Amino acid sequence: MRQMVMSETLWSALLRYRETGTLPAARLRAEAGWQLYAPLVAHGAERVAVAQVGQSLDGRVATPAGDARDISGADGIGHLHRMRAMCDAVIVGVGTVIADDPSLSVRAVPGRSPVRVVVDCNATMPAGAQMLRDDGTPVLLIRAADAPASHARGTDEIRLPRGPAGLCPAAILSALAARGLTSVLVEGGARTIARFLEARLLQHLHVAVAPLIIGSGPTGLSLAPVERLAQAHRPEISTYDLGSDMLFDCRLAEATPAAAATRRTRSDEHRPEA
Ligand SMILES: NC(=O)c1ccc[n+]([C@@H]2O[C@H](COP(=O)([O-])OP(=O)(O)OC[C@H]3O[C@@H](n4cnc5c(N)ncnc54)[C@H](OP(=O)(O)O)[C@@H]3O)[C@@H](O)[C@H]2O)c1
Numbered sequence: 001m002r003q004m005v006m007s008e009t010l011w012s013a014l015l016r017y018r019e020t021g022t023l024p025a026a027r028l029r030a031e032a033g034w035q036l037y038a039p040l041v042a043h044g045a046e047r048v049a050v051a052q053v054g055q056s057l058d059g060r061v062a063t064p065a066g067d068a069r070d071i072s073g074a075d076g077i078g079h080l081h082r083m084r085a086m087c088d089a090v091i092v093g094v095g096t097v098i099a100d101d102p103s104l105s106v107r108a109v110p111g112r113s114p115v116r117v118v119v120d121c122n123a124t125m126p127a128g129a130q131m132l133r134d135d136g137t138p139v140l141l142i143r144a145a146d147a148p149a150s151h152a153r154g155t156d157e158i159r160l161p162r163g164p165a166g167l168c169p170a171a172i173l174s175a176l177a178a179r180g181l182t183s184v185l186v187e188g189g190a191r192t193i194a195r196f197l198e199a200r201l202l203q204h205l206h207v208a209v210a211p212l213i214i215g216s217g218p219t220g221l222s223l224a225p226v227e228r229l230a231q232a233h234r235p236e237i238s239t240y241d242l243g244s245d246m247l248f249d250c251r252l253a254e255a256t257p258a259a260a261a262t263r264r265t266r267s268d269e270h271r272p273e274a
Pocket of ligand 1: 052053062066092094096099119168169190192193195218
């Protein structure tokens, strides 16, 4: 397990790398924070998609009544905001907007808020959502071509064909990439992450575990059932002690050759120097 110590120098180097691609000294590239966050940045033709879940020891993300606000500790929140600051866009399902009304901005660290993207297949985005009355960061709604016309003030819309399983996650990422949003954080909820994960579009899944036991309530990930443990995902993991929370950085096997090539290039680039 590596201890996460995020100095101002390292964070500034990560922000510079995100903006300009400038690599810092090898000493900084060997630090845990570089290893964790630099792979979230996409440059040139690269594409990166990662997901993050903040959960309790027993895998819950809310109580059965929907109280979800303070599961992650301060360091877990800091980690989430660093992930947002590294990415071009943050995606949530409309279920998360209805349940939690998040602003999806970067507040806990210096950095730019990502474009907010809501998968809003049937145009049910609440008109009074917090993210719509925030700081002017763009909000993009991903809707089915046949969804009712409904314009939420301050939003832009992408229409995609509705398939048998809803909107194709790969088409969502391609539509975002066409707008220059190539580094994407899928922040929840369970069904939205599941669709990207099952389509094998995610390079990393970050699971931040906070030391509390809720006992019942929704989980952070909801995949199709498997019969045997041999069918379970067994990702390669790196663990980080964030302070208040423990982080599992799960590296997922991607299906697309382009994504795999990207990952090979990036992991070579980010390997610490001996
Ligand atoms: N702790 C955390 O890290 C965290 C972060 C975010 C949210 N949450 C929690 O997650 C819960 C909400 O999760 P949820 O699973 O209920 O909702 P969700 O994933 O936020 O949103 C689900 C909605 O988005 C739609 N959707 C997502 N991807 C789609 C696609 N590719 N095509 C068509 N529709 C798509 C779903 O359609 P369908 O109805 O067709 O599935 C559904 O209407 C809340 O309890 C919230 O607190 C926790």
